[in-house]
Amino acid sequence: MRLADLSERSGVSTATIKYYLREGLLPPGRQVNATTAEYDEGHLRRLRLVRALIQVGRVPVATAREVLGHVDDESLGRTIRLGAALWALPQEPEPDEEDPAVVAARREVDALLERLGWETARELAPLSPVHRSLVVAVATLIRLGYPWDAELLSPYAELMHQVAVRDLDFMETYASEEEKVETAVAAAVLFEPVLKALHRLAQEEESARRYGIV
Amino acid sequence: MRLADLSERSGVSTATIKYYLREGLLPPGRQVNATTAEYDEGHLRRLRLVRALIQVGRVPVATAREVLGHVDDESLGRTIRLGAALWALPQEPEPDEEDPAVVAARREVDALLERLGWETARELAPLSPVHRSLVVAVATLIRLGYPWDAELLSPYAELMHQVAVRDLDFMETYASEEEKVETAVAAAVLFEPVLKALHRLAQEEESARRYGIV
DNA sequence: CTTACTTGGCTAGCACCACTATCCGACCTG
DNA sequence: CAGGTCGGATAGTGGTGCTAGCCAAGTAAG
Numbered sequence: 128m129r130l131a132d133l134s135e136r137s138g139v140s141t142a143t144i145k146y147y148l149r150e151g152l153l154p155p156g157r158q159v160n161a162t163t164a165e166y167d168e169g170h171l172r173r174l175r176l177v178r179a180l181i182q183v184g185r186v187p188v189a190t191a192r193e194v195l196g197h198v199d200d201e202s203l204g205r206t207i208r209l210g211a212a213l214w215a216l217p218q219e220p221e222p223d224e225e226d227p228a229v230v231a232a233r234r235e236v237d238a239l240l241e242r243l244g245w246e247t248a249r250e251l252a253p254l255s256p257v258h259r260s261l262v263v264a265v266a267t268l269i270r271l272g273y274p275w276d277a278e279l280l281s282p283y284a285e286l287m288h289q290v291a292v293r294d295l296d297f298m299e300t301y302a303s304e305e306e307k308v309e310t311a312v313a314a315a316v317l318f319e320p321v322l323k324a325l326h327r328l329a330q331e332e333e334s335a336r337r338y339g340i341v
Numbered sequence: 342m343r344l345a346d347l348s349e350r351s352g353v354s355t356a357t358i359k360y361y362l363r364e365g366l367l368p369p370g371r372q373v374n375a376t377t378a379e380y381d382e383g384h385l386r387r388l389r390l391v392r393a394l395i396q397v398g399r400v401p402v403a404t405a406r407e408v409l410g411h412v413d414d415e416s417l418g419r420t421i422r423l424g425a426a427l428w429a430l431p432q433e434p435e436p437d438e439e440d441p442a443v444v445a446a447r448r449e450v451d452a453l454l455e456r457l458g459w460e461t462a463r464e465l466a467p468l469s470p471v472h473r474s475l476v477v478a479v480a481t482l483i484r485l486g487y488p489w490d491a492e493l494l495s496p497y498a499e500l501m502h503q504v505a506v507r508d509l510d511f512m513e514t515y516a517s518e519e520e521k522v523e524t525a526v527a528a529a530v531l532f533e534p535v536l537k538a539l540h541r542l543a544q545e546e547e548s549a550r551r552y553g554i555v
Numbered sequence: 556c557t558t559a560c561t562t563g564g565c566t567a568g569c570a571c572c573a574c575t576a577t578c579c580g581a582c583c584t585g
Numbered sequence: 586c587a588g589g590t591c592g593g594a595t596a597g598t599g600g601t602g603c604t605a606g607c608c609a610a611g612t613a614a615g
Binding site: 172175176179183185206209213217245247248251255257258260261263264265267268270271272273275279280282283284286287288289290291292293294295297301310313314315317318319320321322323324325326327328329330331332333334335336337338339 | 390393397420424431461462465471494496503504505507524528529531533537538539541542544545550552553
Binding site: 140143145160161188 | 576580
């Protein structure tokens with residue numbers, strides 16, 4: 128498959144593919160001679176993953192490069208590779224620890240994890256970017272005057288845990304060993320819009336049931 | 342409260358506030374005289390909502406203006422106002438109906454709604470932007486080779502329905518009648534990052550339980 | 556009364572980002 | 586050998602969310 132074919136089959140312009148090659152999001156093709164390179168199905172899959180990360184996940188190009196770098200790092204074991212890739216995803220700014228909303232949010236999040244008995248999450252709390260994201264999100268709610276505390280959050284957390292259990296079950300049955308890391312990244316990024324849309328659709332449905340359509 | 346006070350209390354620069362005023366995201370203050378305007382707590386709350394929409398929700402300014410326009414439209418009843426505001430939120434591009442992935446996704450989504458018995462969602466399907474978002478998200482999964490069908494999706498949908506039930510319960514007990522629309526919009530935008538973070542945290546926790554931290 | 560400052564309104568510009576367009580010389584293909 | 590395509594490089598584009606600076610009118614402190 129040459130560049131033009133890759134472009135046609137993916138629906139991405141050649142100029143954009145060149146850009147991704149330049150940015151290191153897509154590995155170079157097998158150089159046949161000085162002016163021709165050969166791409167394979169792996170390139171096509173990777174290209175689609177890149178598009179998914181950038182267009183669906185709104186991941187900045189620099190972050191995508193970092194995530195994919197971890198995915199490809201064969202010097203790491205599978206679990207670490209996956210962890211590294213997923214940890215590179217969120218790109219929230221550091222929370223301002225002076226901000227009282229952040230302080231309150233951190234307290235509520237800690238209380239929540241204790242209440243749930245999520246020991247790993249508690250241990251990893253100082254390191255985990257996800258934990259930081261949660262604090263930032265809860266702090267925003269608090270700052271706007273919505274008094275979300277551990278008690279209100281915990282049933283949500285339990286529901287999301289059920290979702291996570293399903294995610295991992297799916298990953299185990301579906302992905303081949305080599306593709307697991309890629310699958311996990313794709314799932315993390317691509318499945319979120321599905322969940323979000325299901326959530327809003329469910330809100331519409333439930334709202335209509337309670338109050339009618341008008 | 343003058344412009345400078347509004348700026349200080351919200352942490353938003355005066356230049357940015359002027360920009361929001363210009364863009365119609367923030368109603369003008371009460372004009373005291375030719376060179377002074379007076380702002381109140383409502384302006385502060387609105388300003389924070391605007392920031393939440395734009396910074397947290399990544400809603401484009403034009404969309405935010407549209408959403409807030411519906412929130413403020415007192416000629417509409419509460420339910421319609423809320424619906425209009427929420428419907429203005431998603432900004433996905435139109436799906437390409439020629440694309441086989443989109444066709445397949447639409448079929449699966451329709452099957453899903455039938456299986457769940459979500460009658461309202463089925464009726465509103467041709468109109469609802471949320472429905473469209475779901476189709477686009479599922480199509481992306483399919484295009485990348487993840488064979489998500491109605492059967493796999495429906496337990497997720499049921500879990501998200503449970504989440505939606507909690508959302509609406511909260512809204513009913515919490516928000517005053519006048520603030521319900523604003524609350525609902527804030528919740529729709531601000532609660533999603535919380536859910537997302539909880540989801541990822543739950544994935545980390547469950548993954549650690551199954552495979553260990555290393 | 557003076558001086559420093561604020562206001563809304565205006566215009567111009569900036570920084571970032573994801574591309575995109577164009578040109579180049581090398582080199583296959585018919 | 587004409588025409589097309591290649592990788593590589595560079596500069597430019599368009600959108601967006603601000604941001605900076607100016608202005609004339611008006612206000613508050615001393």
